[in-house]
Amino acid sequence: MVSPVIQRPIHLTHQHRVAFTHGAFEPANHTLRDLIAEGAELDGRGRVLVLLDEGLLAGNPRLPEKIGRYFDRHGDAVQSVSAPVILPGGEGCKNDWPLVETIWRAIDFHKLCRHSHIVAVGGGAFLDLAGFAAATAHRGIRLIRMPTTTLSQGDGGVGVKNGVNFFGKKNWVGTFAVPFAVVNDLDFLKSLPAAACRDGLIEAIKVALIRDRAFFEYLESRAAELSRLETEPLERAIRRSAELHVEHIATGGDPFELGSARPLDFGHWAAHKLEPLSAFAVSHGAAVAIGMALDLLYSVRVGLLNRATAERVIALIEGVGFRLWSDFLDKNDPATGLPAVLAGLEEFREHLGGRLTITLVPEIGRKIEVHEMDRDAVIGALADLRARAEASAPRATTTPSR
Ligand SMILES: NC(=O)c1ccc[n+]([C@@H]2O[C@H](COP(=O)([O-])OP(=O)(O)OC[C@H]3O[C@@H](n4cnc5c(N)ncnc54)[C@H](O)[C@@H]3O)[C@@H](O)[C@H]2O)c1
Ligand SMILES: [Zn+2]
Numbered sequence: 001m002v003s004p005v006i007q008r009p010i011h012l013t014h015q016h017r018v019a020f021t022h023g024a025f026e027p028a029n030h031t032l033r034d035l036i037a038e039g040a041e042l043d044g045r046g047r048v049l050v051l052l053d054e055g056l057l058a059g060n061p062r063l064p065e066k067i068g069r070y071f072d073r074h075g076d077a078v079q080s081v082s083a084p085v086i087l088p089g090g091e092g093c094k095n096d097w098p099l100v101e102t103i104w105r106a107i108d109f110h111k112l113c114r115h116s117h118i119v120a121v122g123g124g125a126f127l128d129l130a131g132f133a134a135a136t137a138h139r140g141i142r143l144i145r146m147p148t149t150t151l152s153q154g155d156g157g158v159g160v161k162n163g164v165n166f167f168g169k170k171n172w173v174g175t176f177a178v179p180f181a182v183v184n185d186l187d188f189l190k191s192l193p194a195a196a197c198r199d200g201l202i203e204a205i206k207v208a209l210i211r212d213r214a215f216f217e218y219l220e221s222r223a224a225e226l227s228r229l230e231t232e233p234l235e236r237a238i239r240r241s242a243e244l245h246v247e248h249i250a251t252g253g254d255p256f257e258l259g260s261a262r263p264l265d266f267g268h269w270a271a272h273k274l275e276p277l278s279a280f281a282v283s284h285g286a287a288v289a290i291g292m293a294l295d296l297l298y299s300v301r302v303g304l305l306n307r308a309t310a311e312r313v314i315a316l317i318e319g320v321g322f323r324l325w326s327d328f329l330d331k332n333d334p335a336t337g338l339p340a341v342l343a344g345l346e347e348f349r350e351h352l353g354g355r356l357t358i359t360l361v362p363e364i365g366r367k368i369e370v371h372e373m374d375r376d377a378v379i380g381a382l383a384d385l386r387a388r389a390e391a392s393a394p395r396a397t398t399t400p401s402r
Helices: 031-038 063-073 091-095 098-109 124-139 150-154 186-191 194-211 213-221 223-227 231-251 268-277 284-301 307-319 340-352 375-391
Strands: 018-021 046-053 078-080 085-087 117-122 142-147 164-166 169-173 181-185 358-363 366-370
Touching (some): 018 031, 031 046, 031 078, 031 181, 046 063, 046 098, 046 124, 091 164, 098 124, 117 124, 124 150, 150 186, 150 194, 150 231, 181 231, 194 213, 194 231, 194 284, 194 307, 213 223, 213 231, 213 307, 223 231, 268 284, 284 358, 284 375
Parallel strands (some): 018 181, 046 085
Antiparallel strands (some): 164 169, 358 366
């Protein structure tokens, strides 16, 4: 017997809007006001609750008052329901489930509905938390993300994912939800410590490598200034990185990652393992730099990439100030005696589901997917990485200050 199946395609169109600005909360800046006004409720005034990453306050102590004044000034179009709610940021906030309930409680208390807006201002971790709470309250309240780190402005904050850590696993609970808008205020980058500021550059190099040779050459041409985190090339790098990430999400054919491939995660299988191996002492950016170098050296070993190109890319990664070794790579799995980082391959497959799919780069600006990684060649690439680090130890340990 064949049972009848009702089958209808459901087509949805999302607008993914990413604005770039300076001084988003200066009274004369209309970026945020216009975005909210455009989606305003029937009474013509959009209701807004601002959530603020506490980590921002050290460098911007007057920010809550400034935000308050901004909404007072634009009260004709925007109705702020309370002073900004200040909550902890950083990876710790994604490990703190009660914070999700704190945000839900504020949403309920202020009677926010699906036509209201949560404006989340903070680093990538904070945006993941706020985005998850917003996406699940009433099955989805409009979210305006305002990323405040290079990494979140150029990569995570302009994406369509959110989530918090659960069962001790990263991003175990979360949703895919296209934000109502993203506002990248480049002025926020000024208060970032140098290492955190550098972190976003690796995602720019990554996306250039897989999608845009001309951008890669631009980064090469400005490497010395980028290593000093000079404003003009840094802002250009972050803008282009954001643009390429959005382009990939919009045109790559799999925005909600239903397949097994994740090309934007070039170099990430090892990085995602190295971060927890170091108890997050190695930042995401620093880990991705190492993960990319590892995959480049691996590609040379298996004949997918010529050595000169690998050296060229590695020179850029080191040139902008990343150190391509971590002693946590020396950790071995007690059961197998093999490098513990190797387990990252299976964990990467598990998180995405389906077949192992790793993105590699056969030439600058082009990617390919492979479905297996030769274990001995990965171990060999780790040895190559160590040898390079030992040979260039004095240079590699120099981290230019801002
Ligand atoms: N959703 C996604 O698609 C996606 C993609 C990539 C990464 N992520 C997530 O992003 C997180 C990492 O984000 P991140 O690199 O932005 O770091 P982060 O959010 O962990 O922030 C690092 C620290 O900087 C502080 N901070 C934020 N902005 C600041 C500023 N302008 N000045 C001074 N301090 C500031 C924060 O309070 C925090 O203490 C990870 O949890 C990662 O999983 C998400
Ligand atoms: Zn990344």
